[in-house]
Amino acid sequence: MPDTAKNQSVKTRKMPNYKLRFILLILAALICILVSFGVGRFSLSPYDVFLLLLSPIFPITETWDYAMFSVVFNIRLPRILAAILVGAALSTAGAAYQGMFQNPLVSPDILGASAGAGFGACLAIYLSLGSGMVTIFAFVGGLIAVLIAYLVSRMTKGSATLSMVLAGILVGSLFSASTSYIKLVADTTEQLPEITYWLMGSLAGATMDDVIFAGIIIILGTLPIFLLRWRMNVLTLGEDEAKSMGINTHRLRFVVIVCATLITAVAVSISGIIGWVGLVIPHFCRMLFGYDYRIIIPASIIMGGGFMLLVDDFARTIATTEVPIGILTAFVGAPIFAYLLIMGGKRS
Amino acid sequence: MSVRVNHLSFAYDKHSPLVLNDVSFSVKEGDLLAVLGPNGVGKSTMFRCILGFLNKYDGEILMNDVNIKTLTHKQIAKQVAYIPQSTHPVFNYSVLDVVLMGVTNQVSLLSAPNQAHINQAYAAMESLGIDHLRDAGYGEISGGERQLALIARALVQKAKILIMDEPTANLDYGNQFRVMCRISDLAKEGYIIILSTHNPDHAFLYANRVLMIQGGKVIADGCPDEVLDAKLIKDVYGVDVHIEEFQSNTRHHKLCIPVEGGVGKQR
Numbered sequence: 001m002p003d004t005a006k007n008q009s010v011k012t013r014k015m016p017n018y019k020l021r022f023i024l025l026i027l028a029a030l031i032c033i034l035v036s037f038g039v040g041r042f043s044l045s046p047y048d049v050f051l052l053l054l055s056p057i058f059p060i061t062e063t064w065d066y067a068m069f070s071v072v073f074n075i076r077l078p079r080i081l082a083a084i085l086v087g088a089a090l091s092t093a094g095a096a097y098q099g100m101f102q103n104p105l106v107s108p109d110i111l112g113a114s115a116g117a118g119f120g121a122c123l124a125i126y127l128s129l130g131s132g133m134v135t136i137f138a139f140v141g142g143l144i145a146v147l148i149a150y151l152v153s154r155m156t157k158g159s160a161t162l163s164m165v166l167a168g169i170l171v172g173s174l175f176s177a178s179t180s181y182i183k184l185v186a187d188t189t190e191q192l193p194e195i196t197y198w199l200m201g202s203l204a205g206a207t208m209d210d211v212i213f214a215g216i217i218i219i220l221g222t223l224p225i226f227l228l229r230w231r232m233n234v235l236t237l238g239e240d241e242a243k244s245m246g247i248n249t250h251r252l253r254f255v256v257i258v259c260a261t262l263i264t265a266v267a268v269s270i271s272g273i274i275g276w277v278g279l280v281i282p283h284f285c286r287m288l289f290g291y292d293y294r295i296i297i298p299a300s301i302i303m304g305g306g307f308m309l310l311v312d313d314f315a316r317t318i319a320t321t322e323v324p325i326g327i328l329t330a331f332v333g334a335p336i337f338a339y340l341l342i343m344g345g346k347r348s
Numbered sequence: 349m350s351v352r353v354n355h356l357s358f359a360y361d362k363h364s365p366l367v368l369n370d371v372s373f374s375v376k377e378g379d380l381l382a383v384l385g386p387n388g389v390g391k392s393t394m395f396r397c398i399l400g401f402l403n404k405y406d407g408e409i410l411m412n413d414v415n416i417k418t419l420t421h422k423q424i425a426k427q428v429a430y431i432p433q434s435t436h437p438v439f440n441y442s443v444l445d446v447v448l449m450g451v452t453n454q455v456s457l458l459s460a461p462n463q464a465h466i467n468q469a470y471a472a473m474e475s476l477g478i479d480h481l482r483d484a485g486y487g488e489i490s491g492g493e494r495q496l497a498l499i500a501r502a503l504v505q506k507a508k509i510l511i512m513d514e515p516t517a518n519l520d521y522g523n524q525f526r527v528m529c530r531i532s533d534l535a536k537e538g539y540i541i542i543l544s545t546h547n548p549d550h551a552f553l554y555a556n557r558v559l560m561i562q563g564g565k566v567i568a569d570g571c572p573d574e575v576l577d578a579k580l581i582k583d584v585y586g587v588d589v590h591i592e593e594f595q596s597n598t599r600h601h602k603l604c605i606p607v608e609g610g611v612g613k614q615r
Contacts, residue, residue, distance in 0.1 A: 015483050102438045230460035234449045236439050241432055244399055245505060246425030246453040291439040294460055 018289050025288075025299060029306035036080050036309050039317055042071050080309060082206035082214070082270060087277055087308025089218045089267035091300040093260040094278030095285070096225050099236045099293060100253055100260075101161050104286075108264040108278035111168035111257070115175035116145025117268040122182045122195045134198070135210060135269045142265030145171050150257075160239070160253075201272035201326030203312050210270040221263035222301065224255055229293040232256060236293075274308075274326045276333030281307060283340050349377045349508055351398065351540060355407035358393060367393045368405070369564040375542060375557065377508075380535035382555035382572070383544040386585060390564045391544040395511050398542070400424045411509070425453050429502035431512040434494035440487040443497050447473055447482075450504030465504075472503040476530055492523025499530065510534065512543035516550065528554050548576055548589075548604045560584060573602055 037049040044052075051060055052072045093108040101110065109115065120141020124134040152167040153160065179199070186192045225232075235242045235252055242249045264278070285299040308325075311332060315325045352374040359366045367390040375381050383391050396402045398409055400416050409416045411427055429450070437446075447469040451461050461469075473479040476496045481489055486497065495515055502510050515531060516524040532554040535541045545551065551558045551572040558576060560568035562584050568575040581589050581604065588607040593600070 099439075104438065227458040230455070231452070231457070233441070233445065234452050237437075237449070240396070240399075240401055241430065243401060243421050244425060244428070244430030245449060246422040248421060286439075291441045292445055 016290075018295060021288055022295070022299065025302055025306075029302050029309075032306045032309045033080065033084075036083075036313050037072055037076050039313050040071075040076065042067070044068060044071070078208045078211050079203050079206050079312070081211045082203050083309045083312040084305035085211065085214050085218050086203070086267040086271045086274065087281075087304040087306070088301040089214075089222070089263040089304075090274065090278040090308075091281035091285075091304025092222055092225060092297060093264040093267075095282035095293070095296050095300045096232065096256050096260040097278075098282055099232045100256055101165060102236055102238060103165075104283065105279070106165070107275070108260065109172065109268075109273075109275075110165060111149045111261060112145035112171035112175060113142040113261055113264040114268050114273050114275075115172040115179070117142035117265055118199055118273055119145075119175040119179045119182070121198050121269070121272070122179050122186075125191055125194050125198065126182050126186050128191075131205065132209070135213070138269035139265050141175070142268055143261065145175050146261045146265070197324065198272045199326075200324030201274040201329075202315070202322060202324050203271055204316070204322050206270060214266045214270045217266040218263045221259040221266070224259050226297055226301075228252065228256065229297040232293045232297075233291075272324075272326060274329050276329045276337070277304060277308060280333045280337050280340070283337070287340065349412055349540060350410075351375050351509060351542070352410040352413075353394075353398065353407070354410070356394065356397060356405055356409065357407055358390075358397060358402065358405040366564050368397070370407070371561070371564070371566050372407075373559055373566060373569055375540050377538050377540060378535055379557050380532055380541045380555045381543070381557040381559060382551040383542065383559045383561060384546075384548060384551060384576075384584070385544075385561035387546075389561045391561060392513055394561070395430075395513055395542070395544070399428060399430050399511060422453060425505065425507065427507050428509040428511060429505040429507040431495075431498045431502050431510060431515060433514050433517050434491055434498055437487050440485045442482065443473070443478070443484050443486050443489065443493075444469060444482040446486045446497055447500045447504055450501040453505060469500070469504050472500040473497075475503070476500050490523065492519050492527055495519065495523070495527050496530065499527075499534075503534075508538070509540045510542070512541065514544050514546065516545065516547070524550075548572075548581060551576060552602045552604065573600075576602075576604075 034046050034049055037053070038044045038046055048064060048068065049072065052064060052069060054060060055062075090108050094106070097106045097108055097110055098104050117138040118141070120137035120139070121134050123141070124137035129137070146168075149164065149167040149171040152170065153164040156163040156167070183192060183195055186195060231247060231252060234245055234247055235249060239249050268274070281304045282296065282300050285296050285303055289295045289299050311328050312325055315323045315328050354372050356368055356371040357366055358368040371394060383394070385391055393402065397405050398416075400419070400421060403417060411419075411424070416424055444466070448461050448465060451465040451468065454465065455461055470479060470482070473482060476499060478493055478496045478500065481493060481497070486494065489497070512531070515527055519527060528550060531541060531543065535556075555572055558568065558570065558572040559566060560575070560580060567584070568580055576591070578589050578591050581587060590605045590607050592603045592605050595601070
């Protein structure tokens, strides 16, 4: 077959060095972690942070006082772990949902997980149940919302993915309306500010208990997605093509959606509603690493964790009071997304 | 190796009309079957039944004498590969990644293709003349190249029965010719090929069997040179045609030429 001019140019196109990029990504994430321990009202040098972090494992002569130790281990460690977990979970879930729905514009709250979690949290705050129950209610609320969306979509005819997205929008708006109603009837001096603040998203209140609870579920939910990541490529081709290659599409899609929903709900339950991360990070990963889920999933985990950590650092340092992280992710995420749309238009 | 379809009838709903009405035919090794018929007569539905996507039909479909209702998707995929119309992909995978997806059946649930699989993919791409495109974006190559990549993917799947839904739709004249030539080579290598087309000339040029479907029924089945005639095409498409015959160096040809001014009303 005669080569056209276009083929020639394609032939000489060099594949980017994905390995090098991945190593740089890991390094960047590690630097983020080190810096995050240092910045804040009580600032620490990276060298001190480094020694402090190694001190429980290696016998290092103490050059720090108890206050420094306490800032690193009691205040910043849980928050940093929470930021990494939430960022990694939302990005992984976003990447997974985008593949399952064959739509790069899908975000992890597509099936109503965030709206359900928001309602659960508001209900718990309204009933004055305490912060532990807020997390539990939010988690369960998120799961119930997605379950309803799933059941509604099962009763419809036609394209399974389309009806799931529509059912998710439906359930999401229902739970948002319920949240609005609670805000209307809530006590305006105590409960309403707390509800509003929760809905804007923050990691300020993250405790070690939150981190353990979310960490276990996020690891359990991410593992199947991580292991099935090559097959997810095939599913992005669509129902019929994936089936024709021998994939049990219903089972695979079900497993991936359950896992992605689980980690989204638990992330939202400890952080409040944080938009944009789950939508933007997978896109950024595709720009850097191509489209193969074998690399997109690990890259999303690392980049999502690092990005959230960075944004959280800004959230706690740019003003004298905490800025809700959900506001910052939108401020950072929207311009990045605009940039991606403009620059990457021809590749996606 | 064979595919036998016996008295296949299908309706999407209990009360809706039959899309396929008592369709029977069989194909064997080396056959290239062209399925002709107007838009919406059930060609795609029939393919979806044969591929096991639809299973609420009456009648039976036997693949190497085994009823496909007793097989899983995985087992069907070992025997039949599906080559859909090449559409613009949602995610811009490299051509190699797309071809590699054909090995899905050969890798275990939690693993990914290894170097041996990658070599298989290269071999398939080479045999179709698209190996230079392996690192190109699947969304950036031409429609003809995409169609060849999908055929390469089907070869990697190692199924001997290939089902193609209008493989030349949306292709320019040159690409139609190149893609059809590769397909007819595959039939000569012993693959069973079932494809749908809207061009009777493709049946004359490349197929050794033709199946004309109208209103969900088979109205002609046989060798294209014998069963495709002006009357049949007028009946099905409502177009007056003249079937021209000529002799080239290599073989006897028939071609279908619409007669000027003879375009009748389609029913």
